[in-house]
Amino acid sequence: MFKTKNFVKMALVTILAALFLAGCGGDKASNESSKDVLAQIKEDKKVVFGVKHDTRLFGLKNPSTGEVEGFDIDLSKALTEEMFGKDVKPEFVEVTSKTRVGLLNNGKVDAVVATMTITEERKKEVDFTDVYFDAGQSLLVKKGSKVQSIDDLKKDTTVLAVKGSTSSINIREKAPETTVLEFENYAEAFTALKADKGDALTTDDSILYGMAEEDPSFELVGGTFTEEPYGIAVKKGNTPLVDELNKALKSLKDSGKYDEIKDKWIKN
Amino acid sequence: MDFLAPFIEVYTPEHFKFLLEGFGVTLKVAAISIVLSFIIGGLIGTLRYARIPVVSQLLAVIVETIRNLPLLLIIFFTYFALPEIGIEMEITTAAIAALTVFESAMLSEIIRSGLNSIEKGQIEAGRASGLNYIQTLRFIIMPQALRRMVPPIVSQFISLLKDTSLAVVIALPDLLHNGQIIYAQKGSYVIPVFVMVALMYFIVNYALSLIARRLELKQA
Amino acid sequence: MLDFSILTTNMDSFLEGLKITIIASLIALLGSFILGTLLAVMRIAPFKPLNWLGTAYVEFIRNIPVLVIVFFVYLAGNFGGMTAGTIGLTIYTAAFIAEAIRAGIMSVPRGQMEAARSTGLTYGQAMRMVILPQAIKIVIPPLGNQFINLVKNSSLLAVVAGGDLMYQGDLISAKTYLTFDTYVFVALFYLILTIPLSLGVGYLEKRLARSN
Numbered sequence: 001m002f003k004t005k006n007f008v009k010m011a012l013v014t015i016l017a018a019l020f021l022a023g024c025g026g027d028k029a030s031n032e033s034s035k036d037v038l039a040q041i042k043e044d045k046k047v048v049f050g051v052k053h054d055t056r057l058f059g060l061k062n063p064s065t066g067e068v069e070g071f072d073i074d075l076s077k078a079l080t081e082e083m084f085g086k087d088v089k090p091e092f093v094e095v096t097s098k099t100r101v102g103l104l105n106n107g108k109v110d111a112v113v114a115t116m117t118i119t120e121e122r123k124k125e126v127d128f129t130d131v132y133f134d135a136g137q138s139l140l141v142k143k144g145s146k147v148q149s150i151d152d153l154k155k156d157t158t159v160l161a162v163k164g165s166t167s168s169i170n171i172r173e174k175a176p177e178t179t180v181l182e183f184e185n186y187a188e189a190f191t192a193l194k195a196d197k198g199d200a201l202t203t204d205d206s207i208l209y210g211m212a213e214e215d216p217s218f219e220l221v222g223g224t225f226t227e228e229p230y231g232i233a234v235k236k237g238n239t240p241l242v243d244e245l246n247k248a249l250k251s252l253k254d255s256g257k258y259d260e261i262k263d264k265w266i267k268n
Numbered sequence: 269m270d271f272l273a274p275f276i277e278v279y280t281p282e283h284f285k286f287l288l289e290g291f292g293v294t295l296k297v298a299a300i301s302i303v304l305s306f307i308i309g310g311l312i313g314t315l316r317y318a319r320i321p322v323v324s325q326l327l328a329v330i331v332e333t334i335r336n337l338p339l340l341l342i343i344f345f346t347y348f349a350l351p352e353i354g355i356e357m358e359i360t361t362a363a364i365a366a367l368t369v370f371e372s373a374m375l376s377e378i379i380r381s382g383l384n385s386i387e388k389g390q391i392e393a394g395r396a397s398g399l400n401y402i403q404t405l406r407f408i409i410m411p412q413a414l415r416r417m418v419p420p421i422v423s424q425f426i427s428l429l430k431d432t433s434l435a436v437v438i439a440l441p442d443l444l445h446n447g448q449i450i451y452a453q454k455g456s457y458v459i460p461v462f463v464m465v466a467l468m469y470f471i472v473n474y475a476l477s478l479i480a481r482r483l484e485l486k487q488a
Numbered sequence: 489m490l491d492f493s494i495l496t497t498n499m500d501s502f503l504e505g506l507k508i509t510i511i512a513s514l515i516a517l518l519g520s521f522i523l524g525t526l527l528a529v530m531r532i533a534p535f536k537p538l539n540w541l542g543t544a545y546v547e548f549i550r551n552i553p554v555l556v557i558v559f560f561v562y563l564a565g566n567f568g569g570m571t572a573g574t575i576g577l578t579i580y581t582a583a584f585i586a587e588a589i590r591a592g593i594m595s596v597p598r599g600q601m602e603a604a605r606s607t608g609l610t611y612g613q614a615m616r617m618v619i620l621p622q623a624i625k626i627v628i629p630p631l632g633n634q635f636i637n638l639v640k641n642s643s644l645l646a647v648v649a650g651g652d653l654m655y656q657g658d659l660i661s662a663k664t665y666l667t668f669d670t671y672v673f674v675a676l677f678y679l680i681l682t683i684p685l686s687l688g689v690g691y692l693e694k695r696l697a698r699s700n
Contacts, residue, residue, distance in 0.1 A: 053439075053449055053452075054448060054449055054452035055452070056452065056453070060449075060452060060453065061449045061452075063282060063283050063286035063446070063449060063450050063453070064280075064282035064283075064286070066286075094439050094441075095439070096439055098348075098437070098658075099347075099438060099439055102347075102348060102351060105351075106351055106356050124665075125665065163568065183566060184562070184566055184567060184568055184569070184572075185562075185563070187455045187458065187563065188566045190455060191455070214454060214455065332683070332686065333679065335686075336636070336640075336678070336679055336682035336683055336686055337640070337675055337678055337679065337682070338640040338641070338642075338643035338654065338678060339640070340643040340644060340646065340647075340654060341643060341654060341657075341671065341674060341675060341678065344654075344658070344671060345668075345671045345675075348661070348667045348671075349661075349667040349668040349670075349671045350668075352666075352667055352668040353668060426551065430551075430552065430553040430554070431553070432553075433553035433555045433556060434553075434555055434644075436555070437647060444553070444555065444556060444559075451563075458560075458563045458564055459564055462556065462559070462560045462563075462564070465556060466548075466552045466556055466560075469551065469552045469553060469556065470548055470551045470552050473550075473551035473552070474547060474551045477547075477550075477551060
């Protein structure tokens with residue numbers, strides 16, 4: 001049994017040593033030479049997309065088939081074919097909101113198509129393509145509701161939102177007269193809406209579409225009243241890939257293929 | 269019957285297969301980690317038991333530091349922080365590495381106290397009969413201590429199986445993670461999925477705990 | 489060297505997280521002590537169905553991951569992350585505390601219960617006034633160990649946005665992009681809590697061993 005006093009002393013020494021070592025490992029972030037990414041993709045005959053596996057309509061793994069399905073997936077497939085023809089196959093790797101930037105930076109994925117909102121903060125870390133989906137805050141109501149847009153949210157109405165979310169803050173600003181009831185998560189808020197605890201539920205339309213799909217007696221109304229533009233993220237400095245993705249995105253939009261994919265998943 | 273409807277919807281052969289795939293990953297990661305932890309923990313425990321100056325104290329501090337940190341922090345650190353100093357790992361490797369670091373510290377304590385539980389007089393007896401220190405440890409102390417250590421080691425393996433679930437934070441496709449994907453399909457799936465996931469963990473861990481208990485009884 | 493400006497500019501967040509970690513751990517300790525005592529008494533009460541119920545709870549909960557319990561409470565009930573996390577930790581830890589307390593009660597010689605009953609006390613009174621006070625002494629070190637585990641496990645609050653130390657650390661690392669340094673500071677904050685507790689428990693264990 002070693003003495004308590006010694007232990008404290010040793011602990012301090014080790015912590016200091018750890019701090020020192022941490023300092024020595026100072027040259028952080030491996031700077032691999034960003035060689036020609038496009039050539040590499042063509043050589044490997046594959047392009048790796050980071051996608052969500054748990055987000056309805058955008059990227060959701062189907063447990064029965066093992067395939068990931070959704071708007072993000074179909075768009076990635078179409079972009080791959082547009083950029084590289086049939087030779088290059090898209091591969092899908094699961095990312096979460098927390099892991100996606102790291103996986104881009106260490107080269108495990110070439111591009112992230114995962115309901116990622118373009119923000120100034122994030123632009124410091126990754127490069128974004130043009131907007132591929134215009135998400136925005138909207139309202140979900142029971143079909144035939146008296147609430148048809150944000151202007152209908154007057155004194156005697158109640159809106160359900162998720163606690164602490166930006167959508168909850170936004171709705172207070174944009175409809176100051178309405179009562180806001182806050183829930184902990186989307187599932188709870190949706191259950192409350194079904195139980196007539198409120199007139200409308202508010203959050204990103206991309207999430208609301210999923211709810212409307214689950215229970216068709218609900219619909220989105222009034223369009224969006226904030227902007228949450230989703231972009232495809234690539235590793236910072238990987239400009240050739242951004243350019244190619246933008247070109248492909250534009251031609252998908254021009255050819256109508258983009259709308260076809262969008263209509264398949266997001267029904268207005 | 270409204271309450272039961274989601275259960276019937278969730279409990280399909282495809283979903284079972286998907287959950288079992290996840291459980292396979294859980295078991296694989298846990299098994300590799302326990303073997304590695306046993307080797308590393310055994311080494312650390314023995315070195316600490318042998319009281320080699322400086323080495324023992326240094327190991328004591330490292331072990332105590334790790335034991336006093338949350339495993340979740342160690343997992344986050346391994347996957348998200350180490351790449352900043354150039355150490356990058358795949359998800360599975362990172363999960364195994366983090367679990368091994370944590371469980372080695374835990375196991376080293378089990379092994380050390382197992383060794384300590386053998387009377388010191390036996391070392392002297394061994395030495396007196398002409399064996400050297402290492403031989404005494406290997407042939408006299410270790411075999412007795414190991415037998416005593418088996419039940420706590422099995423218990424630790426149960427902890428490890430449970431702890432593996434924490435690796436969902438780095439998207440390891442284990443049992444809990446595959447459960448999450450199933451309930452992401454529909455809001456009403458949450459409860460049936462959790463009931464099934466909990467039962468699967470329970471069945472395996474309870475069986476292991478019965479084994480541990482039987483081994484304990486045998487020794488008593 | 490570590491970037492200490494992370495610590496100085498985000499001290500408020502670190503302290504807020506530390507506060508929530510401490511509060512959640514303390515509430516969960518109290519809750520699981522009460523629930524655990526109840527379960528322990530159930531397991532040894534002279535009434536079979538209570539025994540079964542207590543045993544079923546302890547065996548089931550001990551053998552499933554605490555994260556599964558925390559997620560379940562969070563998703564199936566309408567609670568905030570901190571509340572759901574604290575309830576989940578309480579449910580889990582109670583099973584372990586119940587075992588510790590049961591062992592404590594069993595260590596009090598049987599004759600004492602009989603003696604207490606013969607003086608006219610009811611079973612409940614005898615348990616409360618004679619057996620439990622003696623059992624507590626033996627139970628304190630394992631309770632201390634459970635408290636250390638609670639402080640460590642409270643990091644799971646981060647997974648359900650519970651605002652604890654780990655959660656704050658995560659937010660700070662996402663803001664500063666200095667994950668390594670931030671996590672080292674988070675680790676130091678945890679050690680400030682757990683190392684003194686570990687030393688305290690070690691001291692109690694040694695004292696108890698000597699007094700026996």
